[in-house]
Amino acid sequence: MPSSPLESVEFVVKHYNLAVTFACGQAFRWRQSGGAWEGVIGSRWVRLRQEEDCISAESFAPADWLWLRHYLQLDVSLEEIVATFPQDPAMLAAVSHCCGMRLLRQEPWECLASFICSSTKQVVQIQQMTALLSSRFGDPLPVGEGSAAAFSFPTAARIAAATEAELRACKLGFRAPYLLGAARALDAGKIDLSRLAELPLDEARAMLIELPGVGVKIADCVLLFAYGFQRAFPVDVWIRRALREIYFPKRRPKPARILKFSQSYFGPHSGYAQQYLFHYMRTSRGRSRRSA
DNA sequence: GGCCAGGCGCGTA
DNA sequence: TACGCGCATGGC
Numbered sequence: 001m002p003s004s005p006l007e008s009v010e011f012v013v014k015h016y017n018l019a020v021t022f023a024c025g026q027a028f029r030w031r032q033s034g035g036a037w038e039g040v041i042g043s044r045w046v047r048l049r050q051e052e053d054c055i056s057a058e059s060f061a062p063a064d065w066l067w068l069r070h071y072l073q074l075d076v077s078l079e080e081i082v083a084t085f086p087q088d089p090a091m092l093a094a095v096s097h098c099c100g101m102r103l104l105r106q107e108p109w110e111c112l113a114s115f116i117c118s119s120t121k122q123v124v125q126i127q128q129m130t131a132l133l134s135s136r137f138g139d140p141l142p143v144g145e146g147s148a149a150a151f152s153f154p155t156a157a158r159i160a161a162a163t164e165a166e167l168r169a170c171k172l173g174f175r176a177p178y179l180l181g182a183a184r185a186l187d188a189g190k191i192d193l194s195r196l197a198e199l200p201l202d203e204a205r206a207m208l209i210e211l212p213g214v215g216v217k218i219a220d221c222v223l224l225f226a227y228g229f230q231r232a233f234p235v236d237v238w239i240r241r242a243l244r245e246i247y248f249p250k251r252r253p254k255p256a257r258i259l260k261f262s263q264s265y266f267g268p269h270s271g272y273a274q275q276y277l278f279h280y281m282r283t284s285r286g287r288s289r290r291s292a
Numbered sequence: 293g294g295c296c297a298g299g300c301g302c303g304t305a
Numbered sequence: 306t307a308c309g310c311g312c313a314t315g316g317c
Contacts, residue, residue: 119299173313236298
């Protein structure tokens with residue numbers, strides 16, 4: 001039994017859709033239970049509910065709730081961000097389709113590890129892998145009554161102490177040596193994740209791709225979802241397909257052309273715009289793959 | 293049963 | 306710079 005009481009709080013926030021935010025493929029450990037979302041932020045279990053412009057939260061011994069405000073990015077004005085997107089038909093449709101979708105500010109190591117696991121995996125499978133890693137190597141946390149067991153995400157040091165076979169047993173497949181290598185590099189102090197936030201985007205990216213299993217795409221996911229670099233623009237198969245179909249329908253652009261376009265067209269919050277396109281393509285119109 | 297998945301690393305042209 | 310391939314595994 002938890003020794004400290006469950007506490008609760010309410011936030012009033014406009015233009016925030018918790019369900020889309022948790023389901024859009026940026027974070028992988030949120031679970032819907034009844035009308036609530038349950039998850040773990042750092043070493044805290046949290047239960048969140050939303051009713052229109054009110055988000056209520058429950059957690060144990062939260063002290064203050066700044067950690068949650070920061071994670072949810074409650075002080076960000078979504079209206080101001082969306083106003084910077086290009087006003088073309090596809091972006092307008094994506095914004096309409098993903099109404100209230102926000103970018104979270106995740107813990108860097110968990111985000112990095114999750115996306116190392118993401119290579120050629122669907123979102124549901126990434127959820128499965130991160131759940132297995134947490135339950136086998138993380139620490140159990142106190143949870144609210146009636147909730148499923150919850151675990152902290154294992155530290156890099158804990159993963160570094162595991163064997164490749166143990167990671168493969170978490171269904172990581174060929175990603176296991178990548179995650180192990182990255183965890184051991186961090187545990188050995190080759191890169192300090194806590195210092196990347198101070199660097200320019202290009203330098204932070206260059207540091208991350210030194211890690212095994214981390215290329216430009218995964219680095220950009222981490223830079224966007226954990227550090228909030230607004231111009232980090234992950235290009236995965238969905239985004240590449242979207243850019244080709246929507247913006248280069250009559251020719252097959254070279255990768256360098258796609259890259260240049262993505263860096264200039266979408267404005268100062270291009271990473272945000274990218275996530276709107278990503279979720280829009282995956283959940284509305286992108287189900288046929290013949291034109292890829 | 294075949295295709296695809298929030299790729300990376302490496303070899304080759 | 307661009308392309309192809311192997312890598313594990315499960316959903317659809």
